Structure formats: structure tokens, C-alpha cells
Amino acid sequence: MAEKVYPSKPTPIGAAPANPPFPATKAQLYGANRPAYRPQARRRHRRGWCCSCCIFLTLLVLALLFAAAILAAVVYLLYRPHRPSFAVSALKLSYLNVSQSSSTVISKFDLNVTAKNPNKKLVYYYGPITISVYSDGVDVGEGSFPSFVHGTKNTTLLKTTIASNGGGGAIDAAPLAKLTSDMKSKNGLPLEVKLETKVKAKMGSLKTPKVGIRVTCVGIKVSVPSGNATATASTAGAKCKVDTRVKIWKWTF
Known part of the structure; x- marks a missing residue:
């Protein structure tokens, strides 16, 4: 009786044979039939959000x-709106003495300052005003004006006394020598008046924050009187400049 021959099942394409040869090949050990690993690109959601x-x-x-x-x-x-304007309308010097032993200044001035508000709808609110008088950079007197309200289209006359009792400390030799020389000059002693304060403006029901301002007046000359006389300064050529001073953290501009 003849043997029946059964045909073998074909091996699927790409499939490993049922009985792999021994020993195993490198392809079998490392899975050569696996698809190659491809790293995925990172998502850029965070960068797009930023x-x-x-x-x-x-x-x-x-x-x-x-x-x-x-x-x-x-x-x-x-x-x-327009800036307020200031002018030194009068300045009188009662005395000005320099102590050579202590290198200090003793003085007394009478100062009048005219403040004008040219605005029709703006009211200015001034805080206390500090005043300093200088001659060639040397502080020869200090004083102050009280706070006041500056109405619309208003002119206000401010009066005060400026004085120095020598408590400001000793003056360096070079500025002291220049001051002493100018006191004897026929052309008069040049003076510079500085005012500093804070001001806010009111426009209808709106009020602005306080802003620092500095007023610098130059072109003032006075002859130093002798004895009990009083000298009136020449203020015809005086000019005053108003600058805002805005403070941001530690700096003032």
C-alpha cells in the first residue's frame, strides 16, 4: 500500500520558520524584524503659549x-494747561559776614517772590516751599514759604526772611576766598535763589498726583552793606526757570 504524502503548509512571508536553526542568528537575537525606533518630535505647545x-x-x-x-x-x-511762573520781585540784604576763624557765613535777607498762575481752569496746591540762596555755589542763607492754594488767573506775593547763623558747617578754602573777593567787588555779589516744593493741580473734579518742582532764579546782584545799612539787590535781569522733578524709586529726574 503506497504512503500518503501530505503537502506542507507554506510559511507566511516575513514569518520566522517553525524550527529556527541552532544556534540563533543575530537577526533573531536582536529582533531584526522589528520596525526601527524613531523618536517623536517634542511638542511646542509651551513655546507657542509664551x-x-x-x-x-x-x-x-x-x-x-x-x-x-x-x-x-x-x-x-x-x-x-500752562506752567506757573515765578519771579524775584525784591531782595534786601541786611548783613553778610564771613567768619575767617570758623569758615562760616552769617547772613540775613528779606525776599519777595511773585508767583503767577496763568490758567483759567487750573488750580495749583503747593506744599511747603524750601528756599536756598547761593553765591558761587556757597550756601549763604536758607528759609521757607508756607503751603498755599494758587487760584486761577491769580498772582500771589510770597514774603520771607532768609538767614544763616553759621550752622551749615565750614566752607572750603577756595569757595570761601571767592566769596570774600566778590563781597568786596564793585560789581556786586552774584546770588542764585532756589525754591523746591511739591504741587498738584485740580482740573474740575480731577486732581493730579503731587509732583516735585524746582525754581531756579539767576541774574541777581547785591552790594554788601556796611554797618547797619540795608542793601537792595538788583533784580531787573533776574530770570526764573521752573523744572519738574519726578522721583522714581531712588532716583529723582
Whole structure:
């Protein structure tokens, strides 16, 4: 009786043979048939979020600046604000002495300052005003004005006494020699008056924050009197400049 021959099942393409040869090949050990590993690209969601945030903040700042510019333009058109002006209307010197032994100054001045508010709709609120009088950089007297309210289209006359009792400390030799020489000069002693204060403005029901200002007046000359006489300074050529002083953290501009 003849043997029946059964055909073998074909091996699927890509499949390992049922009985792999021994020993195993490298392909079998390391899984050569596995697909190669490909690292996936990192997602960039975080970078995209940061970029969007920066764009948003930039647009927000630009919008705020644009709104502030529009508000400033509206305020200017409605109120036409102008800076106040100051002038040294009178200055009298009672005495000015320099102590050579202690290198200090003893003095007394009578000072009148005229403040003008040219605005029709702005009221200024001044805090206490400190005054310093200098000659060639040497402090020869100090004083103050009290706080006051400066109404619209108003001119206010401020009067005070400036004095120095030598308590400001010793003066260096070079400035002291220059001051002594100017006191004897026929051209008179040059003086510089500085005022510092803080002021805020009121426009209708709106009040601004306080802003520091400095007023510097130059072009003043006075002859030093002798004895009990009083000398009147020449203020015809005096000019006063008003500067704002904005303080940001530790710095004043």
C-alpha cells in the first residue's frame, strides 16, 4: 500500500520558520524584524503659549499708551494747561559776614517772590516751599514759604526772611576766598535763589498726583552793606526757570 504524502503548509512571508536553526542568528537575537525606533518630535505647545502671551502683553501696553495719549490730548484741549511762573520781585540784604576763624557765613535777607498762575481752569496746591540762596555755589542763607492754594488767573506775593547763623558747617578754602573777593567787588555779589516744593493741580473734579518742582532764579546782584545799612539787590535781569522733578524709586529726574 503506497504512503500518503501530505503537502506542507507554506510559511507566511516575513514569518520566522517553525524550527529556527541552532544556534540563533543575530537577526533573531536582536529582533531584526522589528520596525526601527524613531523618536517623536517634542511638542511646542509651551513655546507657542509664551509667544502668544508676549504678543498679548505688547498689544496691551500699546493700547494703554494710546489711551493715555488720547486722554492727555483731551485734557489739553479742554484746559489748555500752562506752567506757573515765578519771579524775584525784591531782595534786601541786611548783613553778610564771613567768619575767617570758623569758615562760616552769617547772613540775613528779606525776599519777595511773585508767583503767577496763568490758567483759567487750573488750580495749583503747593506744599511747603524750601528756599536756598547761593553765591558761587556757597550756601549763604536758607528759609521757607508756607503751603498755599494758587487760584486761577491769580498772582500771589510770597514774603520771607532768609538767614544763616553759621550752622551749615565750614566752607572750603577756595569757595570761601571767592566769596570774600566778590563781597568786596564793585560789581556786586552774584546770588542764585532756589525754591523746591511739591504741587498738584485740580482740573474740575480731577486732581493730579503731587509732583516735585524746582525754581531756579539767576541774574541777581547785591552790594554788601556796611554797618547797619540795608542793601537792595538788583533784580531787573533776574530770570526764573521752573523744572519738574519726578522721583522714581531712588532716583529723582
